[in-house]
Amino acid sequence: MRRDCNGMVVAITGASAGIGRALAIELAGRGARLALAARRLELLEQLDRELGGGHLCIRADVATEQDCGYLVHACQARFGRIDTLVCNAGIGLLRSIGDTTAEEWRLLLAVNLAGTADCIRAALPLMRRQELRQGWRGQVVIVSSCLARRAVPDMGVYCATKAAQLALGESLRLEERANRIAVTTVHPVGTATEFDGAAERLSAQRIGRRSAGEAVQDPAVVAAAVSSAIIRPRPEVWPHRMSRWAFGLATLMPGLADLAMARFRRRIDPGAQGGNTVE
Template sequence: MVVAITGASAGIGRALAVELSKRGARLALAARRTDKLNELNHELGGRHLVVPCDVADADACAAFVTQTYNYFGVLDTLVCNAGYGLLRTVVETTPAEWQAIIATNVYGTTNCIRAAVPLMLKQELRDRWRGQIMIVSSCLARRSGPDAGAYSATKAAQLSIAEALRLELDEQQIAVTSVHPIGTLSDFFDQAEARSGRKARRSVGEPTQTPEQVSIRMVRGIEQPCVEVWPYAMSRWVFGAATLFPKLTDGMVKRRWQRGVL
């Protein structure tokens, strides 16, 4: 299989690359920190393609996808994983911060997809599918909370994009999968805290997963394309129920927020 991964230099994207490489997949690895990508490629035997790419740049997204296809002659799965978090109230979030987070988390997803789908449409069916688009969203796509408005909005946008795209591409047999991790022990929170100049509030005993745990569930979603991957199984039900009982959920989130430790 050929899998193209954005945000492969760290965290979930990196762990996914390691898992897929172990299983024999050929990979195209994209991110801004090419030194990290080259190190990873070296660690994985040097047989993958490294592409410098800032996903906030539409041309760079198109170039990444095209280069992958031209190099391998096929693109089985595109994983739109690159993204970052921001800790801000909605009112504090500046226009520039909104633009920047949407450019990376949302347009970084749509611009890679726009480049990939026409190429996947040219491919023969393989195990029922011509290709797969996997979008790394978040559990927060279904329910936001304080200081997470802008970030969750981008993750909800990714979920809506996945839902629409899945039905739009169903007849053409391109699978679309969204991924909804809970708090994952990557660089994500350090990066968000540094960018925001504030600490994330985390509750004592709050469940977390490692990037490796998340990536193993993603690999299953690539081997057998499914609609949604919820790497922490219980969160699917908790966040699903939250959409049915918004007032009750507000109360629970508020209490958790007040108990939150800095």
């Protein structure tokens, strides 16, 4: 059944930038009421003003369980329900697995994986109690990555959190089917957001120039694809259509995929530690 976004309540983590911000703009244009969450409250409030005001802005660090609970609580207090929870907040790390420190491991797991799980665990009791609206009590959207299906070198920890998000979504979809809670995982390719810059700063590394033909999408394209899966819930969203087949094939031919993915090692310039300029 096609759902009307007008009046729908959508909570988005990581709404201050990139894909989350683009999704907020897309959904506000369709009349959704939004709960916008991130650590940079001033950017959320600026976005709310750009959208005409009236949305809920919540300072929340998803690495903190209490903040995830507060996000759901504040959304319920303001709107009475959450139709769709979008677990989008995420960070990257440019580091080989052997060189990743225990602190870095824990940070990635806390933000990308525990942050997703804590928001979902907080929202589920509310969603299960909600009246059906256009066929569904609620929906969980998890913004994972195409790298959930096949990892690349020097981003192994990040890829592991994205694969775990996919696993979480697959289990949850079947567990909550009888409750009429839809679950959708999203698998973007490289997207022109703050993501690379944030990962470079966290890792004190620089990403080299993208190779010719490497797909980079506009966050508005990803947002439009996610929005269509909110209107008509489906298991997975692959905003770059070809990537779905390429990454599916990679799981069938791991040796060939190793050859293809090895080129990503050259993307990170080992001589550029500590903040040299991008090549």
